[in-house]
Amino acid sequence: MVITDKERVRRLVSLPDAKPSWATRLKESRVAIVGMGGLGNASALYLTAQGVGHLTLYDPDRVNAHNLGRQILFRPTDINRFKVEAAREHLQELAPRASFQIEPVALNEDNAEELLKGHDVIIDGLDNWNTRTVLNRFSVRHHVPVVFAGAIGYEAQVYVVNGGKPCLQCLFGDSPYADQNCALTGVLGPVVGMAGTVQAQEALKILLHAGDLLQGRIWTYDAYRAQSRIIQFTARRDCAVCGGEGE
Numbered sequence: 728m729v730i731t732d733k734e735r736v737r738r739l740v741s742l743p744d745a746k747p748s749w750a751t752r753l754k755e756s757r758v759a760i761v762g763m764g765g766l767g768n769a770s771a772l773y774l775t776a777q778g779v780g781h782l783t784l785y786d787p788d789r790v791n792a793h794n795l796g797r798q799i800l801f802r803p804t805d806i807n808r809f810k811v812e813a814a815r816e817h818l819q820e821l822a823p824r825a826s827f828q829i830e831p832v833a834l835n836e837d838n839a840e841e842l843l844k845g846h847d848v849i850i851d852g853l854d855n856w857n858t859r860t861v862l863n864r865f866s867v868r869h870h871v872p873v874v875f876a877g878a879i880g881y882e883a884q885v886y887v888v889n890g891g892k893p894c895l896q897c898l899f900g901d902s903p904y905a906d907q908n909c910a911l912t913g914v915l916g917p918v919v920g921m922a923g924t925v926q927a928q929e930a931l932k933i934l935l936h937a938g939d940l941l942q943g944r945i946w947t948y949d950a951y952r953a954q955s956r957i958i959q960f961t962a963r964r965d966c967a968v969c970g971g972e973g974e
């Protein structure tokens with residue numbers, strides 16, 4: 728059975744602040760998802776289901792059995808396939824009319840310009856700090872919003888760099904926050920899903936110009952204590968990435 732685009736967005740356009748243009752705007756949107764792990768899986772599912780017309784998926788890795796506890800797009804039969812290939816197949820089933828481009832490559836300073844151009848929003852589904860800094864610089868240089876996230880142990884966090892100040896560098900400086908890796912520390916599957924879902928929520932708000940973004944604010948969730956909070960952060964005057972850009 729084929730469902731119409733109108734049916735897919737019926738509940739969305741029933742929101743009190745919905746505009747008639749929302750359905751078309753989503754259909755014409757292009758979102759890049761860099762990393763198809765747990766964050767990328769959850770955000771891709773919601774963005775596709777909600778009616779985003781085009782997704783580009785980047786990840787050089789193949790599906791591994793130990794991914795299945797949190798990377799909910801993948802099936803046991805996907806093991807050893809490229810993540811982007813398996814993800815495209817399952818997302819296409821969900822939304823036959825959406826278009827998906829796949830790039831089984833690792834993003835870096837040299838290829839980011841070429842691979843990321845032409846997208847309205849970028850989702851960070853990465854597990855390493857260096858590539859996040861590449862996304863941050865691209866965001867500030869080209870004024871393209873990036874929705875960053877991390878999930879480790881029982882904790883998740885999400886924040887938006889909206890193509891200017893304050894940026895990722897303002898938040899963490901050169902501290903190697905970061906290369907905490909869930910391969911070493913472990914993570915509760917649904918916590919990753921929550922972070923990815925909040926990323927999809929922020930991306931949709933950016934695309935639809937709705938609500939208040941997590942810009943200059945980090946949303947953190949501690950699943951162990953079942954508590955969430957918001958932490959404010961501001962631009963650094965001497966920031967090497969966004970200093971001198973915008974307000």
Ligand SMILES: [Zn+2]
Nearest residue numbers: 894897966969
């Ligand atoms: Zn900055």
